[in-house]
Amino acid sequence: MTNKPLGLVFFPAFDWAISKTHPEREERLLYTRDQIVEEGLLDLPEIREYKPRLAEYKDIERVHIGVPDLSSLLTDAHLVSAGSVITAAESFMKGETSRAFALSRPPGHHAMRMVHGTRGFCTVNVEAIMIEYLRQYYGIKKVAIVDTDVHHGDGTQDIFYHDPDTLFISFHQDGRTLYPGTGFMDEMGGPGALCSTVNLPLPPGTGDEGLHYLLDHLIKPLLSDFKPDIIINSAGQDNHYSDPLANMKITAQGYARLADKLKADIAVLEGGYSIEEALPYVNVGIILAMAGLDYSKVVEPDLASLDLRQPEKNTLYIKKLVSDWQMIWSQRDKLKAAAIQKTGDFWQRRKSIYYDDSGIRESQQEKVRLCPKCHGFMTIATESEGYPSGYKSAFAAVITRNACPACAKAAYDAVWQAKKENKFQHYFVQDKQQDVLERLS
Amino acid sequence: MWLGIDVGGTFTDAVIIDKGEIIHQVKTPTTHDDLLQGILEALDQVLREKTNAEFERISLSTTIVTNALIQGKLDQVALLAVSGPGIDITDKTPVKPHLLAGYIDHRGRETAKVAVEELEGICCQSTKNSIFAVSGKFAVRNPEQEIEIAHYLQEHVNPKHITLGSKIAGTLNFLRRTNTAYYNAAVWQTFEDFAAAIEDALVQRHITAPVYMLKADGGTLPLETAKELPVEAVFTGPAASVLGIMAMSKISVPAVSLDIGGTTTDIALWKDGGPLFAGRGASIDGYPTSVRAFRLKSVGIGGDSLVQRVNGQIKVGPMRLGPAMAFGGNAPTVTDALLALGLISHGDKNLALQAMEKVALPGVTLAETARQAAEAAAEEICRAIQAMLDDQAAEPVYRVEDIIHEARLQPELVVGVGGGAMGLVSLVAKRLKLGYEVPPNAMVANAVGAAVAKPTMAITVRVDTEQGRYTVAELSISKPLPQRKFNLQDTRELAANYLTARAKRAGITADKIEELYTEEFNIVRGFQTVGKIITCSLQIKPDVLAYLGNEGRNHHD
Numbered sequence: 001m002t003n004k005p006l007g008l009v010f011f012p013a014f015d016w017a018i019s020k021t022h023p024e025r026e027e028r029l030l031y032t033r034d035q036i037v038e039e040g041l042l043d044l045p046e047i048r049e050y051k052p053r054l055a056e057y058k059d060i061e062r063v064h065i066g067v068p069d070l071s072s073l074l075t076d077a078h079l080v081s082a083g084s085v086i087t088a089a090e091s092f093m094k095g096e097t098s099r100a101f102a103l104s105r106p107p108g109h110h111a112m113r114m115v116h117g118t119r120g121f122c123t124v125n126v127e128a129i130m131i132e133y134l135r136q137y138y139g140i141k142k143v144a145i146v147d148t149d150v151h152h153g154d155g156t157q158d159i160f161y162h163d164p165d166t167l168f169i170s171f172h173q174d175g176r177t178l179y180p181g182t183g184f185m186d187e188m189g190g191p192g193a194l195c196s197t198v199n200l201p202l203p204p205g206t207g208d209e210g211l212h213y214l215l216d217h218l219i220k221p222l223l224s225d226f227k228p229d230i231i232i233n234s235a236g237q238d239n240h241y242s243d244p245l246a247n248m249k250i251t252a253q254g255y256a257r258l259a260d261k262l263k264a265d266i267a268v269l270e271g272g273y274s275i276e277e278a279l280p281y282v283n284v285g286i287i288l289a290m291a292g293l294d295y296s297k298v299v300e301p302d303l304a305s306l307d308l309r310q311p312e313k314n315t316l317y318i319k320k321l322v323s324d325w326q327m328i329w330s331q332r333d334k335l336k337a338a339a340i341q342k343t344g345d346f347w348q349r350r351k352s353i354y355y356d357d358s359g360i361r362e363s364q365q366e367k368v369r370l371c372p373k374c375h376g377f378m379t380i381a382t383e384s385e386g387y388p389s390g391y392k393s394a395f396a397a398v399i400t401r402n403a404c405p406a407c408a409k410a411a412y413d414a415v416w417q418a419k420k421e422n423k424f425q426h427y428f429v430q431d432k433q434q435d436v437l438e439r440l441s
Numbered sequence: 442m443w444l445g446i447d448v449g450g451t452f453t454d455a456v457i458i459d460k461g462e463i464i465h466q467v468k469t470p471t472t473h474d475d476l477l478q479g480i481l482e483a484l485d486q487v488l489r490e491k492t493n494a495e496f497e498r499i500s501l502s503t504t505i506v507t508n509a510l511i512q513g514k515l516d517q518v519a520l521l522a523v524s525g526p527g528i529d530i531t532d533k534t535p536v537k538p539h540l541l542a543g544y545i546d547h548r549g550r551e552t553a554k555v556a557v558e559e560l561e562g563i564c565c566q567s568t569k570n571s572i573f574a575v576s577g578k579f580a581v582r583n584p585e586q587e588i589e590i591a592h593y594l595q596e597h598v599n600p601k602h603i604t605l606g607s608k609i610a611g612t613l614n615f616l617r618r619t620n621t622a623y624y625n626a627a628v629w630q631t632f633e634d635f636a637a638a639i640e641d642a643l644v645q646r647h648i649t650a651p652v653y654m655l656k657a658d659g660g661t662l663p664l665e666t667a668k669e670l671p672v673e674a675v676f677t678g679p680a681a682s683v684l685g686i687m688a689m690s691k692i693s694v695p696a697v698s699l700d701i702g703g704t705t706t707d708i709a710l711w712k713d714g715g716p717l718f719a720g721r722g723a724s725i726d727g728y729p730t731s732v733r734a735f736r737l738k739s740v741g742i743g744g745d746s747l748v749q750r751v752n753g754q755i756k757v758g759p760m761r762l763g764p765a766m767a768f769g770g771n772a773p774t775v776t777d778a779l780l781a782l783g784l785i786s787h788g789d790k791n792l793a794l795q796a797m798e799k800v801a802l803p804g805v806t807l808a809e810t811a812r813q814a815a816e817a818a819a820e821e822i823c824r825a826i827q828a829m830l831d832d833q834a835a836e837p838v839y840r841v842e843d844i845i846h847e848a849r850l851q852p853e854l855v856v857g858v859g860g861g862a863m864g865l866v867s868l869v870a871k872r873l874k875l876g877y878e879v880p881p882n883a884m885v886a887n888a889v890g891a892a893v894a895k896p897t898m899a900i901t902v903r904v905d906t907e908q909g910r911y912t913v914a915e916l917s918i919s920k921p922l923p924q925r926k927f928n929l930q931d932t933r934e935l936a937a938n939y940l941t942a943r944a945k946r947a948g949i950t951a952d953k954i955e956e957l958y959t960e961e962f963n964i965v966r967g968f969q970t971v972g973k974i975i976t977c978s979l980q981i982k983p984d985v986l987a988y989l990g991n992e993g994r995n996h997h998d
């Protein structure tokens with residue numbers, strides 16, 4: 001293993017922007033490119049650069065349902081970005097690389113299963129697409145995702161909320177102080193997957209010290225308990241002290257040491273908008289750490305002049321957060337059994353989702369079958385209103401990979417029934433057993 | 442009348458070209474211990490046989506730099522690196538660098554100052570006549586710290602030579618520039634001595650024609666200019682061959698060229714009438730450099746490659762035991778197989794058939810055995826061509842457009858040159874289902890390439906309108922912009938002016954300027970566009986002074 005290189009898919013999408021002055025614009029990875037090329041990283045035998053392939057719609061439909069369809073919501077850049085992550089993951093799965101890093105844009109962790117538009121700069125969830133690809137083609141089962149972006153990875157959480165085989169751990173700046181306003185401790189997964197969603201909201205001003213305390217005392221132990229087949233890092237870089245969109249105090253060294261300790265098999269760039277002061281150094285730090293090279297000299301030029309100690313109250317808060325979660329985690333089986341017992345056959349919730357980049361408001365009703373024989377199925381009724389997209393609605397069912405015949409049939413029946421009642425514009429079945437997204441008409 | 446001299450591994454070839462024709466050629470043994478001796482021998486032979494020769498120019502493709510590098514005959518160089526934050530380069534350069542304080546960031550802003558105390562320490566260890574290489578991270582965005590260090594050295598130790606990394610190449614890649622600056626400094630004296638000896642020898646022979654040196658990028662530089670950039674004269678053999686092919690074949694379709702030698706075949710790819718360049722620079726002794734070179738792949742198959750039977754299968758190359766049996770050798774070779782097949786006519790066919798007998802299985806004819814051997818050689822070359830095309834298609838690109846509209850190179854023609862095994866070209870072409878050409882005089886392609894190669898030169902201008910500055914690294918220029926508003930077209934014009942002026946100073950005409958690379962980005966801060974970053978690299982592209990006459994040119998479909 002040790003002699004294989006790090007697989008790097010670098011795709012800065014220099015000709016793509018959400019809009020001219022949007023944070024997701026051509027310039028975002030320009031200075032990162034400058035630093036990576038100037039350092040000569042792409043010449044090192046410890047690093048192998050890959051050209052991304054294009055993702056196919058089939059790969060995306062394994063995760064997403066687009067309303068009215070995906071092709072009207074996506075650009076070519078999304079196909080390349082999703083393809084970058086798949087290329088990185090495949091280099092690892094084929095044994096060509098020791099680990100892989102998809103340093104590509106646009107990002108994905110705010111994109112949920114149902115897609116009406118773009119939110120939090122994300123349209124499709126590139127990590128989730130890659131994970132389901134690996135499950136389909138490489139027989140991967142248990143996946144752990146550690147989301148180290150400053151924003152709550154609400155899209156990834158949504159997609160895997162009822163999947164007990166996916167452990168989703170997200171630390172982020174407290175949702176009361178930052179977009180998207182979710183990711184509180186009590187969002188722990190559906191009853192059938194309780195405690196496989198772990199949210200760790202952090203107070204503004206948290207620095208390297210607090211982050212690494214969390215990593216050493218909670219995240220690493222959780223990962224070793226869960227025993228995943230593969231570890232994914234949603235490697236957002238907006239916890240950096242210079243990020244314009246958030247208020248944390250993490251340094252390039254803090255991120256590089258995180259990558260070193262986490263030892264993710266596959267890392268995927270998410271956010272990070274301090275494009276000059278942070279990204280060049282954070283990315284070089286992560287690349288060197290993942291490649292097993294010395295990263296101790298990767299230090300921001302202005303670091304010496306700054307005081308980045310975190311407030312004492314953050315330290316105390318994080319210690320309590322860790323001990324609270326240690327308690328919950330130790331009782332997870334009992335808690336899960338109790339939740340299932342209490343819920344009965346179906347669990348449901350209403351959600352309101354805002355697409356800030358598209359100006360769309362969506363309301364969803366999610367209904368999950370808790371089946372004693374399988375992971376069940378789920379139906380989603382969705383309606384959205386926006387300008388210029390207008391009113392859109394759909395009804396869909398998701399059949400899990402190990403659904404029993406009764407659940408698979410019930411899922412189809414539910415969609416046919418909704419179609420008969422004719423309250424929606426579009427009807428879908430996302431059937432993971434057959435590996436198809438079927439449009440009923 | 443142009444004289445081209447190519448110093449090869451075995452022979453030094455010289456050709457005289459006049460009005461697009463080779464009017465004379467000579468061949469002398471290469472003198473590895475003293476290259477100059479063999480070169481002058483070739484020159485004197487030319488002068489004896491062509492007493493009325495009046496040369497307009499003399500150009501040389503020599504192994505002087507390559508040999509010095511391969512044999513480790515390098516001068517001691519103090520390598521000073523301003524490496525700043527980032528990767529630790531201590532064990533990544535050919536010699537251990539002195540790491541100095543100071544930093545220029547990606548926008549060319551000084552974020553840490555050079556510390557003079559450190560330089561004092563280094564100067565104490567240096568003697569007069571020391572040689573230095575100075576390289577700073579992002580010095581191509583602002584060369585001032587490199588210049589500051591050079592000034593200090595000049596004032597305090599009066600060094601014999603200083604190479605600056607930013608003057609070597611205007612493109613990003615600190616590690617490559619640092620390695621290149623080191624090698625340039627390390628061969629500087631060797632090349633200086635060689636150039637002086639050449640100049641002396643020409644004066645003695647009353648030759649006043651200007652002398653040009655071939656570079657790895659297939660261009661030439663006047664000897665005087667080459668003295669400052671001797672590292673560019675590395676690996677000129679393959680470059681000379683590619684230029685020779687250009688002059689003799691005038692390739693106008695996507696193509697593959699083969700230079701088939703005794704033990705190896707060098708493959709190049711052609712597009713839009715020119716050979717493709719390697720994505721980055723050449724490697725010297727395993728160290729990546731920024732020396733521009735053609736995209737070449739060498740495969741261990743040539744005319745002298747040994748043909749043997751291993752586990753019942755015919756195996757060809759990469760070993761060589763000696764010349765072909767048809768030319769008095771002791772073991773069967775690819776040349777023997779080709780001669781036995783009738784694909785070539787030079788040599789003793791009976792001996793070639795005897796060679797095939799050594800590897801023939803009972804009940805298999807000698808012709809069939811020869812066919813198997815020749816096909817095995819062709820297959821090996823075809824595999825290398827495919828790998829090269831795959832590598833080219835897998836080269837990362839950074840724009841969505843370039844992924845969506847990916848264009849894989851589809852060769853339409855095979856062109857073959859070189860002394861070894863010309864018969865192989867037809868077999869390779871047949872396997873690839875392509876037509877092929879073997880230009881006449883293909884045996885002296887390298888010397889022809891040297892004779893007709895035009896000068897080349899490159900320049901990179903980077904404009905940052907938010908800072909109101911621009912940089913031309915190769916010229917050590919970092920200046921305020923003439924006006925606040927500056928667009929891509931302005932940048933192109935600025936770059937073209939600098940390139941033309943630089944060329945003129947070196948005695949080169951900048952007639953065919955080609956855009957190597959451009960990019961343009963808006964700088965947005967706080968939802969406001971506050972400026973532009975524009976980069977434009979131009980070159981006087983590799984080209985030939987003349988295409989050789991087309992009569993006798995053999996095209997096969």
Ligand SMILES: [Zn+2]
Nearest residue numbers: 149151238271
């Ligand atoms: Zn973020």
Ligand SMILES: [Zn+2]
Nearest residue numbers: 371374404407
């Ligand atoms: Zn079931």
